[in-house]
Amino acid sequence: MSTSDWKTQVASGINSAAEAALHFGTEAASMEKAANSFPVRINKYYLSLIQSPHDQLGRQVIPSPLEIADKSLNGDPLSEDADSPVPHLVHRYPDRVLLLATYQCAIYCRFCTRRRSVGRTPTPTDSEMSKALSYIAEHTEIRDVIVSGGDPLMLSDPVLGSLLARIRAIKHVEIIRVDSRMPCSMPHRITPELCRELQKHHPIYINTHFNHPRELTPDAVAACNRLADAGIPLGNQTVLLKGVNDDPETMKQLMRGLLAARVKPYYLYQCDPVAGTEHFRTTVEKGLEIISSLRGHISGMAIPAYVIDAPGGGGKVPALPPDVLEITSEKVVVRNYEGKVFEYIQARPDIK
Ligand SMILES: *Cc1c(COP(=O)(O)O)cnc(C)c1O
Numbered sequence: 001m002s003t004s005d006w007k008t009q010v011a012s013g014i015n016s017a018a019e020a021a022l023h024f025g026t027e028a029a030s031m032e033k034a035a036n037s038f039p040v041r042i043n044k045y046y047l048s049l050i051q052s053p054h055d056q057l058g059r060q061v062i063p064s065p066l067e068i069a070d071k072s073l074n075g076d077p078l079s080e081d082a083d084s085p086v087p088h089l090v091h092r093y094p095d096r097v098l099l100l101a102t103y104q105c106a107i108y109c110r111f112c113t114r115r116r117s118v119g120r121t122p123t124p125t126d127s128e129m130s131k132a133l134s135y136i137a138e139h140t141e142i143r144d145v146i147v148s149g150g151d152p153l154m155l156s157d158p159v160l161g162s163l164l165a166r167i168r169a170i171k172h173v174e175i176i177r178v179d180s181r182m183p184c185s186m187p188h189r190i191t192p193e194l195c196r197e198l199q200k201h202h203p204i205y206i207n208t209h210f211n212h213p214r215e216l217t218p219d220a221v222a223a224c225n226r227l228a229d230a231g232i233p234l235g236n237q238t239v240l241l242k243g244v245n246d247d248p249e250t251m252k253q254l255m256r257g258l259l260a261a262r263v264k265p266y267y268l269y270q271c272d273p274v275a276g277t278e279h280f281r282t283t284v285e286k287g288l289e290i291i292s293s294l295r296g297h298i299s300g301m302a303i304p305a306y307v308i309d310a311p312g313g314g315g316k317v318p319a320l321p322p323d324v325l326e327i328t329s330e331k332v333v334v335r336n337y338e339g340k341v342f343e344y345i346q347a348r349p350d351i352k
Contacts, residue, residue: 006189010106010154013044017063024053024062034063034110037276039119041108045186049214056212056244059280061107070278075116077273079313088124089132092315096144099132100124101163103150106186111241111280113272113309118150133166140172148179153189157197164201176201179237181209183263187223195230207235207266211245213253221261228262235266238304240290242271242282248293255294255302265304270319272309284308284319292321296337 014020017035020042021028031040042050042061050058083092090098103114103121112118124132136142145167152160167176178198182189183206198204206227210216227234236258238245245251255265268291271281291306307316325341326333332344 006186006191009045009186009188010041010043013047014040014042016040020062023047024058026053030065030068031063034065034067034276037067038063038110038112038115039108041105041119043106043186045188045219046107049217054243056250057214059243060109060111060211060241062110064110064279066279067110067276070276073273073275073278074311075275077311078113078309079311080114083313086131086135087128089135091135091139091142092313095141096146097136097139097142098146098148099136099167100149101129101147101152101160102154104154105149105151106154106182106189109181111239111271111274111277113274114150115274115276123155129163129166133170136167136173137170143172143174144177145173145175146177146179151180151182151185152178153180153182153194157191157194160194161197161200164198164204168201175203175205177205177207179207179209183208183223183227183234184210184215184220187217187219190223190226192226195226195232198227198232199230202231205233205235207237208263209237209239210254210258210263211238211241213250213257216254216257216261224261224263234263236263236304237267237269238265239269239271239280240282240287240306241280244280246282246286246290248290251290252294252298255304256298259299259302265302267316268304268306270306270308273311288319288321291319292337295321295323 014023017031017040018028020040021031040063052058053062080090083090085091088100102123103118108119136145164176167173224234240246245254258265270284270287271277287306294303306319308319309316323335324332325335330346332346333341334344335341
């Protein structure tokens with residue numbers, strides 16, 4: 001597939017509530033209302049994977065009346081706007097920043113944590129990007145730039161390539177991460193040309209976003225392999241979503257499938273309390289149960305860190321099943337994956 005074909009692919013498919021209603025044979029009015037609060041896009045490829053509107057893939061992208069029924073939550077629960085020193089940049093942690101390079105995506109996930117801006121905020125201008133890059137250049141503590149959005153692979157190869165080159169030119173930046181759902185949402189975007197462009201700016205890491213094993217199609221796996229062949233280490237961030245992946249068996253298949261596609265599961269996110277997404281949230285106990293069901297049963301390599309992004313800008317906090325039962329100066333009591341209890345003898349402080 002040539003470079004321009006993916007743009008046609010993004011545009012083909014469903015791009016409005018009316019088209020979604022027509023395609024899925026549902027009532028248009030409630031979809032219109034949901035689409036007013038967050039736009040609709042289901043490109044042709046992702047659409048082809050949906051078997052019914054309420055299946056685990058349909059739920060992720062088809063607008064639902066539940067989005068407008070939910071009035072309880074905040075638009076920016078992670079207080080990203082408060083941690084933004086210049087537009088399109090979030091600087092929360094000491095040595096890394098999030099650079100929002102575009103607000104467009106190949107699909108609009110209904111549970112999006114940035115529903116307040118994604119799909120609506122215009123793509124940053126050159127002069128806005130220059131200001132964000134100047135901030136990075138002036139802050140020598142920044143070692144890691146996470147290019148996110150939106151989906152940064154919505155930028156054309158030359159635009160993305162020039163952005164990566166400008167970040168790479170900043171001496172103190174060690175690694176660049178690109179966060180993109182494209183390997184899952186539109187694998188055809190991962191062209192050989194794109195891989196060659198990315199390769200020029202190493203060390204580049206990509207974190208992608210698969211939520212269900214059915215998304216790991218042969219096309220998606222091939223896209224991941226093209227990136228891995230370009231020397232790009234791949235991670236995956238999954239969101240724990242009710243009715244999508246909130247059961248141990250689904251999660252086990254997803255994590256094993258990712259590892260086989262050379263993608264290392266990185267984070268499992270507790271769903272952020274974002275206005276319009278209440279119907280996707282499940283309990284933290286469920287997340288802990290899922291992690292317990294993975295631990296010991298499948299490769300440790302396949303197990304992501306389960307994290308809660310602390311509302312108000314506290315950052316990510318790992319949530320762990322309570323397997324360290326007791327710690328004293330003499331011993332640590334632990335429980336293994338089979339529920340058996342063991343004692344680990346502590347190091348003796350008198351032996352130097
Ligand atoms: C998640 C996140 C990062 C990256 O965190 P890591 O744990 O290093 O992956 C950086 N900035 C913000 C604002 C984030 O939400």
